[in-house]
Amino acid sequence: MLAIGMEGSANKVGIGIMLHPKDGGAPKVLANVRHTYISPPGEGFLPKDVARHHRAWVVKLVKQALREAKVSVADVDCICFTKGPGMGAPLQSIAIAARMMSLLWKKPLIGVNHCVGHIEMGRLITGADNPVVLYVSGGNTQVIAYSAKRYRIFGETLDIAVGNCLDRFARTLHIPNDPFPGYNIEQLAKKGFRLVDLPYVVKGMDCSFSGILAAVDGLAVSLGLSGEEQAKADDERINSGEADRDPDARPTRADLCFSLQETVYAMLVEITERAMAHVGSKQVLIVGGVGSNERLQEMMGTMARDRGGSVFATDERYCIDNGIMIAQAGLEAFKTGFQTPLSESACTQRFRTDEVFVDWRD
Structure with a gap:
């Protein structure tokens, strides 16, 4: 067929x-x-x-x-x-x-x-048997497991999707949309190291991302990091080494991207682990466009290995x-x-x- x-x-x-x-x-x-x-x-x-x-x-x-x-x-x-x-x-x-x-x-x-x-x-590409699924994209965020002819939703976002949170913050920092905003945030986050305190909102099995977006947006504006001209100036600061590893120095756009990723992905790992414990699964399958993020895969892999399990993910050909x-x-x-x-x-x-x-x- x-x-x-x-x-x-x-x-x-x-x-x-x-x-x-x-x-x-x-x-x-x-x-x-x-x-x-x-x-x-x-x-x-x-x-x-x-x-x-x-x-x-x-x-x-x-x-x-x-x-x-x-x-x-x-x-x-x-x-x-x-x-x-x-x-x-x-x-x-x-x-x-x-x-x-x-x-x-x-x-x-x-x-x-x-x-x-x-x-x-x-499931086809990775060969995952019966995993807990973390579905993360620009419009959806859900933790899912299969049972009795249905994909059951164990937890989800209460407001905006995690991908939408990342995309909207990319607009604030004037990060290019080519090939897609989340990928460019990921690359910028690799240059960051200062973990800025941001809201962490997990309610049972559900997450909320609107508050963290408002907080990091406000921080970017107060630090003078939003807009096209500010983006160029901050990139020069990062690339020149001026933004050294002094923990007391003013955070850069890279630091904000790093902090946003670490916080929202920690939230996702928490609710996924709770679903694994509930259904007794040792497999996690990450799908959706945000699932191609290497840091999310790394954090999820660490959690799965600690539970004696494994994580499955695909590249951008099948994730996006x-x-x-x-x-x-x-x-x-x-x-x-x-x-x-x-x-x-x-x-x-x-x-x-x-x-x-x-x-x-x-």
């Missing part, structure tokens, strides 16, 4: 082609292409602009994926698309394209939950939003007989992970 996966829930439009051999062999990634809408430093992105970007690129990427996979339309068994959650206008652009291809090529549609797509791709994860989850559902009627193929911004009936797992 062969599926085209179409992802466009945020600022990335991705097309993937996945093959599940009929002899029961290992699934194969035949193509995984994407294009990202990148806004100027210090700015976010508007849904209407992202939707326009997706409409401009989706057909080009479908053609490119078919060429790379060396398959034809006749070989395709189903068309999988992100039904939600995500940003409304970008989701709608991809849903329209998927419906058009379904009608044009007479192929069944499979609506896929974005979060479940991340989980299924992570992509079409192949939608194709993988869609094929798993399609093999159980699931299809999305055209009348039910509308996308939705709110589609919780635990709403999906995971009929393909024991």
Whole structure:
């Protein structure tokens, strides 16, 4: 069986082609292409602009994926698309394209939950058996474990997602959005060493990130580190060695990025460890765009090893939003007989992970 996966829930439009051999062999990634809408430093992105970007690129990427996979339309068994959650206008652009291809090529549609797509791709690539899943991205933060045909949510953010917290702080510091803000914060954080005291908010199994964002934003403004000119001056200070390792010296942008990462990732490690203890699991699978952060993987790995367990994560090819994860989850559902009627193929911004009936797992 062969599926085209179409992802466009945020600022990335991705097309993937996945093959599940009929002899029961290992699934194969035949193509995984994407294009990202990148806004100027210090700015976010508007849904209407992202939707326009997706409409401009989706057909080009479908053609490119078919060429790379060396398959034809006749070989395709189903068309999988992100039904939600995500940003409304970008989701709608991809849903329209998927419906058009379904009608044009007479192929069944499979609506896929974005979060479940991340989980299924992570399980496939890493080989994790039955892990506790930490799903961290620009729009979602959840601790998840599988039970009785559902992905159960053990804890989640009470306000904004951890990725959104990082992205918004990147705007304050005028950090570039290319390739993506979280990656650039990670690189800057490697130059920091002063741990600034920031709010640490864990409530049971849930986290809150709005307070820490407000605190670090205010600190950046009070230290004169926000804005384009301040960013250039502070970079010169860091690179020249002026920002030496005197713990009493004024914190730099690197120190603030370092402190923000250490604090929010410690919060995530805490609630993940609590979920592991509850379900008796020794495996952690990190998925979502923030999951590609090496420091988060390191901190989670230390915790897992202390419990006699292990951590699983993927690189940016599969962690960051992509079409192949939608194709993988869609094929798993399609093999159980699931299809999305055209009348039910509308996308939705709110589609919780635990709403999906995971009929393909024991």
